[in-house]
Structure formats: C-alpha cells, structure tokens
Amino acid sequence: MIKEETIDSAVKALFSDIRFPDEPAGLYDPLRYMIAIGGKKLRPRLCLTTYSLYKDSFGPEILEPAAGLEVFHSFTLIHDDIMDRSPLRRGVDTVWKKWSPDTAILSGDVMCIDSYSRVAKAPRECLDEALELFSRTAAQVCEGQQFDMEFESRETVPMDEYMNMIGLKTGVLIACAAEMGALIGGASAEERSSLYEYGYNLGLAFQVADDYLDVFGDEKVFGKPIGGDIANSKKSWLTVRAFEKAEGGAAADLKRAMAMSVETAGEREEKIAEVKALYQELGVGRDAQDAILRLNQKALEAALKVCDGDRFIVLRDFARRLIGRTY
C-alpha cells in the first residue's frame, strides 16, 4: 500500500511536470491552460488510489495512464463548453471564449489523442485490456453528452433516463479510473469489476451532489455562482425529481418558473428564488441528500467485496472527501 500523502504529492508532481509540445503554440497552449486552471484531478487520484491497494510504489506505467484520464476529461470539457456555449469554467474564460471555437475544436482533438498516448503507456501485459476499458468508456462519455444535449429540447425527463445519462457522462470515467488502477496494479477480474462498481456509484453520487450544491451549496465552497442550472433551465437531478413529485398545480408552477427569462440580474435572482422555493416545498433537496447517501452506500458495499481493514478505509475516505460536503 502507498500512503495518502505519497498519492497527493504524486498527483501534484504529475501535473506540474506534465509536458505538451511547444509548437505550434496556437494548438498546444490551450492544453497547458486547461491543466493549469486546475480542478480536483479526481480521476488520476482515484486511479492511483486503487493501484495503491495492490502495489508499493509508482512508476510511469501507472502515472502516465492516470494522467491520461485527466487529459481526456479536460478534452471533453473543452468540447462540452463549445456545445453548451459556456463562457466560464473554474472562474476563467473557457478555451473557445479565450481563443476561438475553431481552436477549441482542434486543441480538444489533439488533447484526446494525447490522452490515448498516455493510456498506451500501460504495461504490455495488460495494454489491450486497458485500451478496451478506456475506449469503451470514452465512447460512453460522448453518448452521455449526446443524451444531455437531447434532454434540452424535452420538457421533462424520467429519473431512470437521467441517471443513465449522468452514469455515461460522469459515472463511467470515474469507474474507469478505479478499474484502471486495479488493472495495472494486477487485480483479478472480479476485483476490477467491483472497483468499477465502486467508482460508478461514486461518480453518480458526485454528480447528484454537484446538482444539489448548484442550488443549495455555498458559493465560496462550490466555486461558481449558485443557481446556474436553474438560470440556464438545465435539467438536473433536482428538476427531474421535482417533476416526478409535483402534482397538478405544483407541476404547472414549476414549468412556469423554469421558463422564466433571465435577461437581467434581477430576473435571474427572481427565477432562482422561485424555483428554489418550489424545490423546498417539494422536499427534493432532502431527497437528493438521501440519494447521495444511498449511492455512497452502494459504492462502499462494492468496495467491501474487494478489501477490508486499512485498504477499505482508504476507499471510504476517498468517498468521504469527494462527497462528504453534502450530507
């Protein structure tokens, strides 16, 4: 096993030392920018964590694939931000906004390719399995984004479809990170599949928590303005659950509130307040907390199939740090 502090400093070193080609700068500068503006590096951290259950030290055969998962995630953010017309990410300009949509397309492409170069550094004896896991996951992430975009033009979405969408868009890459670490660490097929399940449920919990915090979070901790999903009429776990619970008048109120325009700051505030009040009336914030707890529980049950004692504590603590802020 490898200590948490060692994992922390390995993740830090991984991204402060990460190198992309210098030229053409117009192509590669956005890659450096995306890595520099940070984020939690959740996926490489999880990958190194599950690897640490099996091994005692890190080498390039795990560090490079772990970095590849983050590079891939950043690539999807660059392209999602074009499609979602998001001007800001982590408080700074998105790539398409800072450079141009064309640059964002092409730099995203080369970032996707770069992620494969890194995953391809997995050890020879499990390279085909690592690539199969990664490619299957990568395609699913695109499928998730497709469903997410298709949801925009639908008035309501059933909960099972919503969960399937966030499973594809967020769950599978976190699951892949957990399984990748185990695979390269030498885990059995059974252990790998349980760790995938751990990661998948953790990913779902993480996304529901994100949806929850977007409405009920603390702006300083959350890192972006509260109410963004509501202002943009974006479907979230809370909307989906609210329409599931709302009857008659409440459903009509919710539809009307979600359709309010947000041309001015005042209108924006009003819309957020109104939808939030309806959420509170329907109790969907509490429901989200319950859902997060249940998903966390499922993740931990999957983890228990693989390990106990100190090794289980590692996985429990990882989950706690990730979603502990919401329940």
Place this chain on the structure above:
Amino acid sequence: MIKEETIDSAVKALFSDIRFPDEPAGLYDPLRYMIAIGGKKLRPRLCLTTYSLYKDSFGPEILEPAAGLEVFHSFTLIHDDIMDRSPLRRGVDTVWKKWSPDTAILSGDVMCIDSYSRVAKAPRECLDEALELFSRTAAQVCEGQQFDMEFESRETVPMDEYMNMIGLKTGVLIACAAEMGALIGGASAEERSSLYEYGYNLGLAFQVADDYLDVFGDEKVFGKPIGGDIANSKKSWLTVRAFEKAEGGAAADLKRAMAMSVETAGEREEKIAEVKALYQELGVGRDAQDAILRLNQKALEAALKVCDGDRFIVLRDFARRLIGRTY
C-alpha cells in the same frame, strides 16, 4: 503475397460490413453517413497492400487497424469541414451542414475514439508500437490543420513551410498506413521506415496532385467544381510556387487577383480565369507536374529499398493508380 483483387474485395467488405452502435442515433448516424459517402479508402488500401508484401491472408488483426485509419481520416474531415465552413464534401452536405456544428463536434469525437478501438486490435506483440505510430501521426495531422489555418491569415507562405504543412496534414497518415501494414505484417524496423518514407512521399505527391487538379483537372474526374482553392483564396502548392516565381508586376497582379471577391457566379468565374491565366504565364502547372514526378520518384526509391520484382510492382502500381492521372 495477396492479389490485388483480394485486396480490393477486402476493402469493399470492410466498409460495407462496418458497424457502429445504433443508439444514440443522433451521435452515430453521422459516422455511418461519412463512411457511406465513400472516398477512395486510400489509407486502408495502402495498409493492406504493404501487409500483403509479408503475409498470405487477412485476419481481424490487420483489417481492424486498416479500417481504423479510414475512420480516423473521416473524423478529421468532419472537424476540418466545421473549421473551414465547407458546406459540401464529395458532392453532398457536410456533417455540420446536414446536422449541426455541435453534432459534428461530438460525432467527430466518438469517431476518433472508434478509430483507436480499431487500431487497438493490432496483435499484442506489436500493439505498443502500432499505437505509438498511430498517436504520433494523429497529433501531427492536427498540427498540420493548425498550420493550414494559420496560413490563411498570411499573405504568402514559403515553399518549405507549405511542404511541411501538407506533410503533416496529408503525408504522415498515408505514411502511417504504409508502415502499419508492414509492422503488423512482421517487417523489420528498417523496412518499416522505408515504407513509411514511400507513403510519406506518395502522400505529398497526392496532395500536390490534388492542388494541381483543383485548377487544371477535369471536373468530372476530379469530383468537385474546378477552381475551389482559387475562389476561396486558399493557399495551394500552385499559389506558393507562383509567389516564389513572380517578380514585381506579376506578384502585384497575383495578389490583386487572389483578393478578388466571388459574391456572384460571374465574379467567381472571372477570378478563377484570372488566377489561372497568371499560373499559366508563370508556368506553375508544369512545375507542379515536375514536383509530382520527383516525389513519386522518391517514393519508388524508398520502395526499392524494401523489395524488388513482383513486390515492387505492387507498390509502383499503387502509386501509379493514385497519382497517375496528373502526369
């Protein structure tokens, strides 16, 4: 060795049998569309051809990577067409035009990922080398597109920079196809590198021929309206060479002609006629034919390092079919 007819029918079967997931249709339909609208399938054909120098039959370990090269090429076309605002490809709507730019971005992404899934079917014993070759090539193709876009805002481009750009944008993927077939066929490192050189020079010749045919070709054979590069003020081998040769007045004439607007069909015709006349005065059409011959010669010299007799004839004929129409 494998006969040409067998290669032909293998290529045909490869793309009539190719499968992408059914759902979400909004994501995967554009992939089926791109493959269906055809093209010469030059890259898989070359990959199977160099493989055929070493082996006597095809299996999935070569067919899948060969298909992956075409899928990757199609992915770059989908994204290039967004960046170049091209409404037509092979006489039909481009993906962004038929669906939307967002769809073209995301379907392109999943097509890139699909290409990796196929290349990853290379045999275990050379999988890491196949992936390294493919990822290096894929990044270079993006670099080529970046340089191509940067050239748009420059008045003139030196010939060495132009050749480097088409080398990246077109040469390396054809070179990669030639080397990939050899690699999976079991060729030595030296043979692989010579076949790479064969493919690279063939790719350059192919691009110069494309630039030549865009002005001096027969519309029915070329498959798209003649003069497109001129009408769009796009830098081509002919423009670059013309500016290299033009002195004083001729250079000024060329700049003026290239800057002519093409709002109406009449203006378009006039601009094409004017630039074409200047090209003829400067003799750049003849220069292009010479350049194509020289590059073809270099390709064949590289091929001769690897083989002679019947096997050389295969490579010579491949080159002849590809660029024979221009000289």
